[in-house]
Amino acid sequence: MNGDIQTVAWKEWKSLFRQRENKLKALLTLLMPIAVFAVYVPWDAGTHWTSGGTSIYAAIAIPMLIVLLTVADSFAGERERHTLATLLASRLPDRAILLGKAAFSIGLAMAMTLVILAIALLTVNFTHWEGELLIYTPKIVLVDLGLSFLIALLVTGAGVLISLRSASVQEAQQTLAAAVLLPPTILGPILLLVSRAKPELRPRALLGHLGETGGLMIFFGLLLLLAIALFALAMARFQRAKLILR
Amino acid sequence: MPETAIRLDNLTRHFRTVRAVNNLSLDVPAGTILGFLGPNGAGKTTTIHLLLGLLEPTRGSARVLGFDSRTQGGEIRERTGALLEHTGLYEHLTAEENLEFYGRIWRLSPTERRKRAEELLTNMGLWDRRADRVGSWSRGMKQKLALARAILHNPPLVFLDEPTAGLDVLAAQAVRDELAALAGSGITIFLTTHNMTEAERLCGQVAVIRNGTLIALGHPDELRGSSAARVEVVGSGFDQQLLGILRARPDVTAAEMLNDRLSIETSADADVAPLVDLMVNAGVRVEEIRRGKASLEEVFLTLMEEGEDSE
Numbered sequence: 001m002n003g004d005i006q007t008v009a010w011k012e013w014k015s016l017f018r019q020r021e022n023k024l025k026a027l028l029t030l031l032m033p034i035a036v037f038a039v040y041v042p043w044d045a046g047t048h049w050t051s052g053g054t055s056i057y058a059a060i061a062i063p064m065l066i067v068l069l070t071v072a073d074s075f076a077g078e079r080e081r082h083t084l085a086t087l088l089a090s091r092l093p094d095r096a097i098l099l100g101k102a103a104f105s106i107g108l109a110m111a112m113t114l115v116i117l118a119i120a121l122l123t124v125n126f127t128h129w130e131g132e133l134l135i136y137t138p139k140i141v142l143v144d145l146g147l148s149f150l151i152a153l154l155v156t157g158a159g160v161l162i163s164l165r166s167a168s169v170q171e172a173q174q175t176l177a178a179a180v181l182l183p184p185t186i187l188g189p190i191l192l193l194v195s196r197a198k199p200e201l202r203p204r205a206l207l208g209h210l211g212e213t214g215g216l217m218i219f220f221g222l223l224l225l226l227a228i229a230l231f232a233l234a235m236a237r238f239q240r241a242k243l244i245l246r
Numbered sequence: 247m248p249e250t251a252i253r254l255d256n257l258t259r260h261f262r263t264v265r266a267v268n269n270l271s272l273d274v275p276a277g278t279i280l281g282f283l284g285p286n287g288a289g290k291t292t293t294i295h296l297l298l299g300l301l302e303p304t305r306g307s308a309r310v311l312g313f314d315s316r317t318q319g320g321e322i323r324e325r326t327g328a329l330l331e332h333t334g335l336y337e338h339l340t341a342e343e344n345l346e347f348y349g350r351i352w353r354l355s356p357t358e359r360r361k362r363a364e365e366l367l368t369n370m371g372l373w374d375r376r377a378d379r380v381g382s383w384s385r386g387m388k389q390k391l392a393l394a395r396a397i398l399h400n401p402p403l404v405f406l407d408e409p410t411a412g413l414d415v416l417a418a419q420a421v422r423d424e425l426a427a428l429a430g431s432g433i434t435i436f437l438t439t440h441n442m443t444e445a446e447r448l449c450g451q452v453a454v455i456r457n458g459t460l461i462a463l464g465h466p467d468e469l470r471g472s473s474a475a476r477v478e479v480v481g482s483g484f485d486q487q488l489l490g491i492l493r494a495r496p497d498v499t500a501a502e503m504l505n506d507r508l509s510i511e512t513s514a515d516a517d518v519a520p521l522v523d524l525m526v527n528a529g530v531r532v533e534e535i536r537r538g539k540a541s542l543e544e545v546f547l548t549l550m551e552e553g554e555d556s557e
Contacts, residue, residue, distance in 0.1 A: 003350075003353070004351070007347070007350040007351055010347070010350065011336070011339075011347045014339060014343055014347075015336065015338060015339065018338040018339060018379075081336075082331075082332035082333075082334065083332075083334045083335070083336060085300075085330050085331070085332065085334060086328065086329075086330055086333075087334070089298050089300065089323060089328040089330060089334075089405075090323060090328075090348065090351050090352075091320065091323045091324040091351060091352065092351055093320065240299075240300050240319070241300065241301055244295055244300045244301060
């Protein structure tokens with residue numbers, strides 16, 4: 001099984017920068033987050049980037065962006081390019097196909113997050129040098145990496161489910177983008193309004209007695225549960241007989 | 247490998263109200279090429295999907311290489327190769343990378359993968375283009391590569407779904423040559439095709455299906471032999487009266503006049519001599535007589551027409 005997962009991930013890796021029409025897109029995908037989250041934001045945030053938690057924006061945005069771009073292409077793309085039936089006719093187990101593709105998307109998202117956090121550290125040290133090396137606090141590293149993994153897992157699960165129902169890569173990407181961005185876009189202002197009107201309902205007020213770490217643990221736990229539920233659903237739906245009929 | 251590579255027993259698959267495959271029963275002996283013929287929508291591709299365990303039958307069963315397609319699909323796919331409706335090639339990857347990917351899937355060692363890819367690409371005349379992206383290739387080349395991918399792991403049974411469809415004459419001939427070479431290697435091939443010449447040339451057994459139902463099965467010669475024979479008479483003096491007399495005979499199924507030719511279809515075992523006597527006595531000047539069996543294409547068309555009439 002492990003070998004099969006690696007084989008599928010190997011093919012995804014080979015395919016990543018080989019699609020001629022996507023070369024510019026791939027380059028922009030690589031350069032845009034570097035410019036924003038590895039140069040501009042850390043430069044602007046200064047020491048707050050390494051110890052104040054600003055880097056959490058990168059830990060959320062980077063995996064979201066990478067998975068959004070890769071997972072739809074990986075799943076809906078197989079159907080759009082008429083390669084899915086042949087793949088399903090091979091000896092690969094359903095689970096190996098799903099996990100190989102998911103592992104590739106999550107792995108790439110994590111790698112990209114790490115690279116961006118590393119470049120951002122160089123940027124902060126270069127632009128805000130005060131005689132001693134600025135490094136991330138252990139808590140920031142744990143939160144950033146844990147959060148980026150959970151976000152990647154969550155978006156991958158949603159991406160698989162959406163891709164299975166989409167006729168094309170474009171449709172899958174658009175639907176996934178809407179599914180990922182709409183909840184915070186709608187919920188954000190609502191929460192802001194509620195917390196202004198009733199300060200006692202602010203998350204900090206509600207969870208204050210748990211402390212920062214406790215609050216984070218609860219948030220991570222909820223995210224993990226949601227990600228596992230979505231991924232389990234994706235695994236249940238990803239079956240040959242269902243895929244071949246679509 | 248069992249003596250019977252594929253055994254279908256009342257295999258049936260419904261899609262809501264549509265009976266895509268209906269009570270299909272047949273045996274395919276190991277080492278033969280079965281031509282699976284039928285018009286578009288007859289149920290050929292669905293049958294392949296059922297045999298590969300990609301779909302579950304609604305009723306009946308299929309055993310492929312001794313494995314039940316309903317419960318042992320994985321075992322079947324482990325031991326078979328397939329070239330389906332589309333080539334299934336990754337067009338942005340090179341030919342070598344496509345074979346490398348499937349070589350890894352079939353768990354060939356790196357040495358085996360390289361050796362087998364070189365052997366197949368060389369045999370199919372694709373070795374010099376191995377580093378090109380497949381997307382830049384002609385359709386015939388892609389089809390040959392897809393065939394190479396299907397047999398990369400030396401499976402004892404291969405499913406080929408219309409491998410020459412949409413190819414030009416030369417490309418189709420090149421693919422047919424590859425199939426003929428494969429046939430000589432003892433592999434069992436389940437071949438769906440629209441091309442009757444291809445079926446006639448390659449297949450040891452032909453099954454004809456219509457609306458998911460098997461309507462004929464046998465060696466191409468048997469099928470041709472069981473249908474009407476044709477007699478073509480070149481000469482002069484043909485008239486409507488003679489046509490009427492010929493058509494009234496029980497051994498003549500059809501008679502048609504085309505300029506200086508008379509085309510007569512007779513039952514398979516009809517004797518031609520009395521017909522010639524009849525024509526000579528009626529004043530016909532016979533210059534040439536050609537006798538032949540119906541082609542597989544004519545047999546196929548007749549079977550389709552009979553099917554339409556019976557509906």
